[in-house]
Amino acid sequence: MKHPTLPDSIQALPPETEPETIAMRSLTPVTAPIASLPGIGPRYAGLLRKVANGPRIIDLLFVLPSAHIDRSAVLSLREARARLDPGAILTTRVRVSAILHPTRPRHPFRIRASDDTDDVELLFFHQAFLRGIAVGDVLAVSGKFERYGSTLTMPHPDYLVSWARRGTIPKIDPVWPLTAGLFPSVMRRAMHKALDRLSSPPEWIAPSLLRRRSWPSFGDALECLHRPASREGEGEGEKKEETSRETWSRRIYKARERLAFDECLADQISLARGRRHARSRPGRSLSGDGTLREEALARFGHRLTGAQKRAIAEIDADLAAPTPMMRLLQGDVGAGKTLVALLAMLRAVESGAQAAMMAPTEILASQHFATVARLAPVPCVYLSGSVKGKARKQALAAIAGGEAKLVIGTHALFQEKVAFHDLALAVIDEQHRFGVRQRAMLGAKGERTDILVMTATPIPRTLLLTQWGDLSVSRLDEKPPGRKPVRTSLHPLSGLDTVLDGIRRVIRSGAQVFWVCPLIEESETLDIAAAEARRAALAERFPCAIGLAHGRQDIAERERQIDGFRSGATQLLVATTVIEVGVDIPNASVMVIEHAERFGLAQLHQLRGRVGRGAAASYCLLLYDDTIGMAGKERLTLLRETEDGFVIADRDFRLRGGGDLTGNRQSGHPGLRLGEGIDLMPLVDEAHREAERTGSEKSASEADSAPDSRIKRIADESLLILFDRNDMTRLTHAG
Structure with missing residues (x-):
């Protein structure tokens, strides 16, 4: 096996050597620790690891410059x-x-x-x-x-x-992100030493795509960004300099675009392997006579929407199949996901097994338990960190013995002491708050467990392919009949007194009001201080009981505050974003969001979804800083124009670029770190097609016997190793 980019020592390996082994050995110079770079002592190595968010030399090279200064x-x-x-x-x-x-x-x-x-x-x-x-x-x-x-x-x-x-x-000087104690000169020296270690691996991108996109090689892209060559044609007149500057800027963009695509492709190849692995695993076929479902629907007392019926049919087909289910149920606020999940869980119980539902917070988990216990005609058990002593022992015994057919809980379901008798279906709500590793841990609680994950955050196609690309998707895009629209209005904070006069009238009428305080970047303490100050200010103006809910309260106190609001003991609840999901209070008809410009659109949509659940007309008031400008105001105007969460999610993703839609990086998922400033949507689509094409061309055994295909496998393995996606296949599916 000969290839110009592989060192002689690698090419001399026996022909039967696994492609992954070849890739690992050839990449040793850049997968070595940052501390191994010459001239970088332990102190600076620690700071470089912090900036790189990883220990490897290649992690450092993936810290792309935030800007390039033209000094020519x-x-x-x-x-x-x-x-x-x-x-x-x-x-x-x-x-x-x-x-x-x-x-x-x-x-x-x-x-x-x-x-x-x-x-x-x-x-x-x-x-x-x-x-x-x-x-x-x-x-x-x-x-x-x-x-x-x-x-x-x-x-x-x-x-x-x-x-x-x-x-x-x-002449072209990169500006890298730094941390305290790390100087630009040290960063430059480390980057140059790291580049000296880099040799281009076999190309994983099809030549036709490289030509069509005018992309450099992987190594040339990193070289262009971290050690850009001098521009040509300097000093030959202003027009020549201008043209040269445009050429240089285009090279920088093409290098960034190439690396962003590489990261997307690494994700897609990893997820495609996970899907193929899942399809190859033996599962269990779950079926039932429908009696438990019929009783639950009778207790529910309403008709299912067309979208709910379609999602249930898709889930039933997966449950009946002999391979494990990996499905995402995504729906807009109030679309009825919990009922769909319950009906899926009852199908598992009708098959003689158990089902579990896990939520990220005590508030959401306890609300799910109340709903499930009211509708399900079988024994249910609740398990969370707050369940202690005798109650906890009884719950664990019921789960292990199989008496508990349905189990609802929080992260506590991950714990080693929690042993299921026969877990056939795991439902995970607000999956983005758990991550792939935790999902796999719950899946491992059962033999050949089917997994259904849910999110109330509508997800644009790009994120479906990146963060949830290992899952089939069911979409609830229809709200139950009778759900009233929420009227959304925008108000400058300079007009706060007028808003407060309106709130006073609402309170006198007997309605209940949420007041959400602003996000203060990277400081939960300041968030809470803002909430406490707002509560004190409102208490001076309104003669009603005012509650306060925030993330630093212990669980019992926070639930006491929310329960007081639910029961009507308090008319106004001042809160941070702890109420974003899982708070269902039908009598609450007004949502006030202070400094709305500090929230993501999807998050504002979630908060708005806390009202409009009862019979009364409902309102959402977005208070914004007078100085936000036209672009900021137009962004908020979208919420006034539509209640379609899928439209909002797509716009939010476009505005945030490669950032995380939900504001929470997925635990166990490295995230797309190289996509800043790049339109990722076409790149993800292209990467998805390329990964599917690569995976369907030939089996691994066929590839081993074809030199060109073997080189392609080495190239793909190199890509996964460089972007630290080579373990994602094992993480994506438990078992």
């Missing part, structure tokens, strides 16, 4: 004064005329310098930067150009070298 144009000081705005990057040639030491503490050292056209002051706060510089030296400097009155200044230049060494200033 050398301007005179006169040109800089005429052409550049303060804060722009200036690269220039100057001669030192004076070195001035500070006369007061905390004042900077200054180098006065000039060219034939003007003067500039270079400012430094550390004397070490002046070492080796003398009056009369000719320097190349590059940094942020500023004006202090009529004086040109450059505070702490990024580069200051002798004119003879001007070639050491990069």
Whole structure:
């Protein structure tokens, strides 16, 4: 087996060597620890691992620059004064005329310098930067150009070298994300050392696609981003420079696009393997006579929607099949997912087995238990971290002995001490809050367990293919009859008094009101402080009982507050986003969301879904900062125009780019980290088609006997290893 990108030592391996082994060995230089890079000590290695969010050299190379600074144009000081705005990057040639030491503490050292056209002051706060510089030296400097009155200044230049060494200033300078204690010079040195370790593996992208997209090779893409070559044609006139800048920008974009596609493709190949693995596993066929379902539906007392009937038929077909079910049930707010899940669970019980439903919070789990216990004609058990002592022992015994046919709970169902008698179906609600590994742990509780995951967050196609690509999908896009629309309105915070007057009238009429306080980035403590302050302010204006619910309360206290609101003891509930899912209070008819511009559209839609569940007309008031601008206001306007969660989810994904739709990175899923600034939708579609085509072409045994196919398998294994997706097949399906 000969291939130009594989080292001789790898090509000398025996022909029967597994492709994965070949790929692993050939990638050893970049899968080695970051600490193995020469010249990087333990302290900086730790900081680099933190930035890379991983231990490997390739993890560091996947920390892509957030920007590239163009330092190629050398301007005179006169040109800089005429052409550049303060804060722009200036690269220039100057001669030192004076070195001035500070006369007061905390004042900077200054180098006065000039060219034939003007003067500039270079400012430094550390004397070490002046070492080796003398009056009369000719320097190349590059940094942020500023004006202090009529004086040109450059505070702490990024580069200051002798004119003879001007070639050491990069013409295109990457700007990497850093962390405290990690300097740009250290990051640059580490990146260059890492690039020196990199050799392009066999190409995993079809040549026709590479040509059509004008993409560089994998290695060239990383080289282009981290160590971009000098632009050609500099100094040959402004038009030539402009064209060259456009060419350079296009190269940068194509390199980023290529790497984003690589990450999408790694995901899709991994998920495609998971699907094929699932189809090859023996399962169990679950069927029943329908008697338990009929009784549950009689207790429910309403007709199923067409979407519910369709989803149940799809689930029943999976349950009856001899292979394990892996299905996602996604529906809009109030579409009736819990009932569909219960009917699926009763089919498992009719087959003589057990079924379990797991929710991410005590509030949601206890609400599911109340619904299931009311409708199900079989014994149900509730298990969570708050179930203690004798009650816990009894619950565990009922689960292990099989007396508990339906089990509802939280993360507690993961625990080793929880042993099921015969778990045939696991239902996981709000799956994005658990992740692949935890899902697999619950699936492992039973022999050949079928898995149904649910989400109340409608998911655009792109995320379906990336985060849920291992699952078949049932979609509830129809709400039960009688569900009233929620009128949504936008209000600037400057008009808060008018809003409060309206809330007073609502409270006097006997209605109940949710008041959701703003998200304060990366600080749950500040979120809670904002909620407590708002509750105090509202208590001064309204003569009614006001509750408070937030994530720092212990579970019992938070449930007491929500139960007080549910019973009507409190008319107004001030809360953080703990009420986003799982709070069902039909009498609540008004939702006020403060600083709505700080929330994602999908999250706002979820919060709005807490009202409109009863007979009364319902309203959602979005309060926004007056300074958000037209784009921010247009974003919120979408919520006023539609209640279709699927339309909102798609728009939210487009606005957030490669970020996570729900605001929660999926535990056990690395996420698409290289897609920022790239339109991922066409890339994911292309990667999905490529992964399916690759998987269906030939079996592994056939590939081993065909040299070209064997190289393709080595290439695919290399891709999965580089993007740390080579273990996803094992994670995707328990067993």
